[in-house]
Amino acid sequence: MVNLETQSLTQTGMVEVSGWDEDEVFFVERSELGWDEYAGKHVTLTRKLTEGSIIFVRPIQPIALHRANPIAYEAEFVGCSPEGNHQFRLNGVQPRHSRENYTVN
Amino acid sequence: MAHFGSKFMGFFASSHACFSQHLVLKFPALAFHASERVPLSKESRLVIPDIPSFSAKATVEHSFGTTVASLRGMAYATYKSVAVSSIQSSLTPCIFDDDPNERDSLARLITDMGYESVSTADAEEALRSIRMGRCRVVFASTHLETPDPFDFLDRALRCDPGVHVMIMTAQYTLEGALEAIRRGAADFLPKPLDHVRLKRTLDDLAALYDQRRRVRSLEEQLLKDLEFHGIVGKSPAMLEVFDFTRKVARHYTNVLLVGPTGAGKELVARAIHQISPVGQQRLAVCNCSAMVDTLLESQLFGHVRGAFTGATDTRPGLFEYANGGTVFLDEVGETSLPMQAKLLRVIQNREIQRVGSPEVKQVNVRLIAATNRDLRAEVLSGRFREDLFYRLSSIQIRIPSLAERLEDIPLLVQFFLKKYNDSYGKNIAGLTRRAQTVLLQHPWPGNVRELENVISTACITATGDFIDISDFPEHLQHRTTRLAGDEDWRPLSLDEVRKVHIQKVLQMCNGNRLRAAQILGIGRTSLYRYLKRDGFGVRPNANGAAA
Numbered sequence: 324m325v326n327l328e329t330q331s332l333t334q335t336g337m338v339e340v341s342g343w344d345e346d347e348v349f350f351v352e353r354s355e356l357g358w359d360e361y362a363g364k365h366v367t368l369t370r371k372l373t374e375g376s377i378i379f380v381r382p383i384q385p386i387a388l389h390r391a392n393p394i395a396y397e398a399e400f401v402g403c404s405p406e407g408n409h410q411f412r413l414n415g416v417q418p419r420h421s422r423e424n425y426t427v428n
Numbered sequence: 429m430a431h432f433g434s435k436f437m438g439f440f441a442s443s444h445a446c447f448s449q450h451l452v453l454k455f456p457a458l459a460f461h462a463s464e465r466v467p468l469s470k471e472s473r474l475v476i477p478d479i480p481s482f483s484a485k486a487t488v489e490h491s492f493g494t495t496v497a498s499l500r501g502m503a504y505a506t507y508k509s510v511a512v513s514s515i516q517s518s519l520t521p522c523i524f525d526d527d528p529n530e531r532d533s534l535a536r537l538i539t540d541m542g543y544e545s546v547s548t549a550d551a552e553e554a555l556r557s558i559r560m561g562r563c564r565v566v567f568a569s570t571h572l573e574t575p576d577p578f579d580f581l582d583r584a585l586r587c588d589p590g591v592h593v594m595i596m597t598a599q600y601t602l603e604g605a606l607e608a609i610r611r612g613a614a615d616f617l618p619k620p621l622d623h624v625r626l627k628r629t630l631d632d633l634a635a636l637y638d639q640r641r642r643v644r645s646l647e648e649q650l651l652k653d654l655e656f657h658g659i660v661g662k663s664p665a666m667l668e669v670f671d672f673t674r675k676v677a678r679h680y681t682n683v684l685l686v687g688p689t690g691a692g693k694e695l696v697a698r699a700i701h702q703i704s705p706v707g708q709q710r711l712a713v714c715n716c717s718a719m720v721d722t723l724l725e726s727q728l729f730g731h732v733r734g735a736f737t738g739a740t741d742t743r744p745g746l747f748e749y750a751n752g753g754t755v756f757l758d759e760v761g762e763t764s765l766p767m768q769a770k771l772l773r774v775i776q777n778r779e780i781q782r783v784g785s786p787e788v789k790q791v792n793v794r795l796i797a798a799t800n801r802d803l804r805a806e807v808l809s810g811r812f813r814e815d816l817f818y819r820l821s822s823i824q825i826r827i828p829s830l831a832e833r834l835e836d837i838p839l840l841v842q843f844f845l846k847k848y849n850d851s852y853g854k855n856i857a858g859l860t861r862r863a864q865t866v867l868l869q870h871p872w873p874g875n876v877r878e879l880e881n882v883i884s885t886a887c888i889t890a891t892g893d894f895i896d897i898s899d900f901p902e903h904l905q906h907r908t909t910r911l912a913g914d915e916d917w918r919p920l921s922l923d924e925v926r927k928v929h930i931q932k933v934l935q936m937c938n939g940n941r942l943r944a945a946q947i948l949g950i951g952r953t954s955l956y957r958y959l960k961r962d963g964f965g966v967r968p969n970a971n972g973a974a975a
Binding site: 337417 | 658710711712713714719746847852853874878880881884885887888890891903
């Protein structure tokens, strides 16, 4: 299922990114999802994110039969664009299954 | 075990439950503490009814002053023979005791009661079992003279806030019991353990888990019933939206959806399209804020080859694609004035023109537009065309923010849990109470979209059966600290919160219900319904003020 969603992401390009920025404020931004074999998936956002924070990327598909689901990624800061926007590499997030990894707060 | 005792007796449908009730009825002290003596009558008779393990009735005679120990032993012997249910097998009590004799003895006893147990003298091993979700109940032996006798209890609850920790001690004191309960223990048991009480405690817990399982099953059924084309809600505000959507879907040409971002406007648009007579035709979705004007024009109306740099082929736009169906224009308030003029032409004349082409094409589309802006204010400020606004807003549906329908949060949580359990291959049953409290007190600026992201994040992080605060994003975890310091806060039900809030707003508006309804963001009819429900059913006068 995840693979199918990922595939559709690379086809459309336009995405809606949502999550919490470094000030812990919820945001929604439209952006373009870039993908290449070496750098993987990346997006450019106007706001800063906390390193390693989870963001949700939803493909904007004008002619899709159903509304696409948001997919969770871990954002890794890559650098700033000449316009001053922030570029992030998107790393896939694996849901934790083992209770051995549980961290106590 | 006061919170389990009488509350869940109704679930004991099996013969052993009837028997235990019979015993308790004749000898109430059987339900109490082991060290207590029962003032029995001189010639009391205990009649044990027919149960599968007892082939014949047994009658026990005893004299005044006899302790209940022998009766308890009999009762326990009867309990032993009761069939083991599947719920019992999943309870898996963990015995944590440094005395090997007591540990083994308790393990044998629990096994005889029909429960599979694990036992250890190592606190870390016990905590590991809790962390891994192997045990739902822990019997932990403690010595009250140690510096922190409840250290294990604290650590166990940190590992899994849902675990039931029974503290066992040889030095029972009332203060110790109260302290243990205050710190989250499920019960405080004096040694030696009262077997009947132990059995009842375990059965109560098994019944509790059985009840939760059945409640979850009913909630799942309820969720199906309350789902409206992928939208979930049972609040009056959402039921109004569903009702109005059903009504307009058959007859509309243009609909304007108004509501904050993340409230579910696209889902409502899809529902309108599905219910409409053109539901089998195509639906095209265009997010007007995601594109610059030229790109938006090309996407909506199409272009011919060579119309602009990069236009290497002729392509139809979304209006042509959805001809005979519906076009959904999201964030229409973000469009420029020239683009608004082009949209007006489509609405008025039902005709489009591809970029770079002189040819005018007729299209037959229904239009649903959505915005999170106050378009009337935009018209007044000159940023939105008045004629387009009136064309679009002939039918207007307002989607409430999540803050306006907090009562939908549990249902939405369940909906998203199911969705992400399926996506992530998990089996999370629900949220802990404190996690639910956090969700109910968050202001939700990002509305349902934000809630979905929170649940999705928690489903990724959680490794237990229940989502706890530590599974939430950081800012929600911090929020609990802030809430703890909020002295005005009281754990009110949603109905009470609504009642108090409505009264405050009405007072602020000097009883003017029309104004109050506007501030509350609900219809006047909804306000009247709430007031009637809350016992304030006063008839309004002509200007909307309370008489």
